[in-house]
Amino acid sequence: MMTIKETAKPKTPDDWPTLLKDNARTGGQGQHPARSPEGAVWRLRTGSSVRSAPILDDGVLYVTSVNGVLHAIDVVTGTSKWKFQAAGQVHSTPSLSGDRILFGCDDGKVYAVDRHAGSKLWEAPTEAEVWASPVVRSGVVFFGSADARVYAVDAASGRTRWVQELAGRIYSTIYAAEHQLYVGCGDGKVYSLDASSGKILWSTLTGNGIDSSPAVAGDLVLIGSEDFWFYALNTSTGEVRWKYETGLGIASSPAVSGDMAVIGSKDGFLYALETQTGRLRWKTGVGEVVTAPPVFGDGVVCIQAGGTFSLDSATGNVVWRAALAGAIQSVPVLAGDTIYLTSLSSEVYALR
Numbered sequence: 001m002m003t004i005k006e007t008a009k010p011k012t013p014d015d016w017p018t019l020l021k022d023n024a025r026t027g028g029q030g031q032h033p034a035r036s037p038e039g040a041v042w043r044l045r046t047g048s049s050v051r052s053a054p055i056l057d058d059g060v061l062y063v064t065s066v067n068g069v070l071h072a073i074d075v076v077t078g079t080s081k082w083k084f085q086a087a088g089q090v091h092s093t094p095s096l097s098g099d100r101i102l103f104g105c106d107d108g109k110v111y112a113v114d115r116h117a118g119s120k121l122w123e124a125p126t127e128a129e130v131w132a133s134p135v136v137r138s139g140v141v142f143f144g145s146a147d148a149r150v151y152a153v154d155a156a157s158g159r160t161r162w163v164q165e166l167a168g169r170i171y172s173t174i175y176a177a178e179h180q181l182y183v184g185c186g187d188g189k190v191y192s193l194d195a196s197s198g199k200i201l202w203s204t205l206t207g208n209g210i211d212s213s214p215a216v217a218g219d220l221v222l223i224g225s226e227d228f229w230f231y232a233l234n235t236s237t238g239e240v241r242w243k244y245e246t247g248l249g250i251a252s253s254p255a256v257s258g259d260m261a262v263i264g265s266k267d268g269f270l271y272a273l274e275t276q277t278g279r280l281r282w283k284t285g286v287g288e289v290v291t292a293p294p295v296f297g298d299g300v301v302c303i304q305a306g307g308t309f310s311l312d313s314a315t316g317n318v319v320w321r322a323a324l325a326g327a328i329q330s331v332p333v334l335a336g337d338t339i340y341l342t343s344l345s346s347e348v349y350a351l352r
Contacts, residue, residue: 014155016095016102016136019173019213020053023256024296025331027055028096031257032334034297034310036320037351041338042078046071050342052093052103052133053293053331060115061333061340063348064090064103070113071348075340078350082118086111088129093173093331097136097155104130110143110151112158122158126151128169132213137176137195144170144183150193164198166191173213173253175221180235182221184210190223190233202238206231213253213293215261217275222261224250230263230271232278242278246271253293255301257313262301264290270303272316282316297334304330308341322351 021028048067055062060081061073068086073079088107095102100112100121106129112121128146135142140161141153146169152161168186175182180201181193186209192201207227214223220241221233226249232241247267254263260281262272266289272281288306295302300319301311308322324343333340341349 012138014098014136015138016097017176018135018215019093019133019253019293020055020295020331021095023215023217025253025255025293026295027053027333029056029333029335031296031298032336034300034302034332034334034339035337036310037322037339039351041350041352044073044078044080044348046346046348048346049344050330050346050348051091051344054333054340054342054348055094055096056333056335056340057096057115061348062094062096062101062115063342064092064094065346066090068105070094070101070103072115072118073348075338075350084111084113084118084120091131093133095134095136097141100155102134102136102141104132104134104143106130108145108147110134110141110153124151124153124158124160131171133173135174135176137178140195142174142176142181142195144172144174146170148186150174150181150183150198152195152198162198164193164200168209171211175214175216177216177235182214182216182235184212184214184223184225186210188225188227190214190221190231190238192235192238204231204233204238204240208249211251215254215256217256217261220275222254222256222275224252224254224263224265226250228265230254230273232275244271244273244278244280251291255294255296257296260313262294262296264292264294264303264305266291268305270294270301270311270316272301272313284311284316284318293331295331295334302332302334304332304341308332308339324349
């Protein structure tokens with residue numbers, strides 16, 4: 001079948017088009033080595049469980065905690081620079097666009113907070129909780145809500161551009177390509193929407209609800225479903241190119257580097273698959289249910305699943321394990337010699 005590829009234009013520095021900014025889930029850090037840490041440089045208690053991933057920029061770590069607080073932490077000292085209190089619990093991983101930190105809240109709003117002052121710039125309302133991470137492309141913020149709607153709002157003002165209703169709650173974080181959006185939905189479908197209007201371009205049904213957030217590799221959308229399968233769909237048509245069955249449902253989101261995608265499953269395994277064919281390269285058990293996304297480092301893949309694991313990306317062999325920071329949806333930040341972790345027990349660590 002002939003497929004039509006988008007002609008990619010260079011992203012602007014303010015773009016944050018997918019969960020943790022890039023397909024490798026690095027939060028924009030690039031792929032750094034992840035050597036076995038010897039100990040904690042500092043530890044900070046947030047006062048509440050952390051069920052989201054941290055992001056790092058310009059020496060500041062941004063962390064949302066369940067009690068509704070966005071923390072800005074100085075990475076040198078491990079001390080708080082400022083805190084912002086939202087009006088509900090927070091499960092959303094923050095995104096960064098220019099001077100704005102963006103995150104969703106259980107009060108049904110997406111907040112934009114000034115990254116320097118910690119003050120609210122705007123809020124965008126929905127009718128149910130927002131667990132997805134807001135993404136940004138060409139000055140527009142896109143996000144789904146548990147009210148079964150996808151929203152597009154202006155990044156500078158929060159003003160609504162369009163709203164599109166789907167048929168189930170949305171916990172999946174959107175992938176925003178230049179002209180199309182891709183997102184999973186609680187109705188078991190993967191949707192593609194027109195980025196400028198919200199019009200549904202295609203939908204593909206899986207066998208159960210989808211909380212996994214998509215990655216895009218070439219002309220393929222890669223996403224997991226609670227039906228145990230990991231799917232590769234044609235970006236233009238939604239046609240299933242290939243799919244791979246794991247042992248349980250998939251809430252983890254794929255990380256992609258080169259020609260390889262890595263996905264976690266609730267069966268406790270990480271799977272490394274060739275993006276174009278779905279061929280299994282390796283499969284490694286990490287001993288726990290895996291719901292967090294993996295992150296690619298330089299030659300390694302890291303995952304938080306009851307502890308933090310570093311696996312050789314070529315073989316899947318465990319390189320090292322740190323027996324802490326079991327946050328179920330968190331992702332380590334790999335930044336040169338330091339690894340930043342958050343935990344369900346309300347702690348943020350810097351390991352070196």
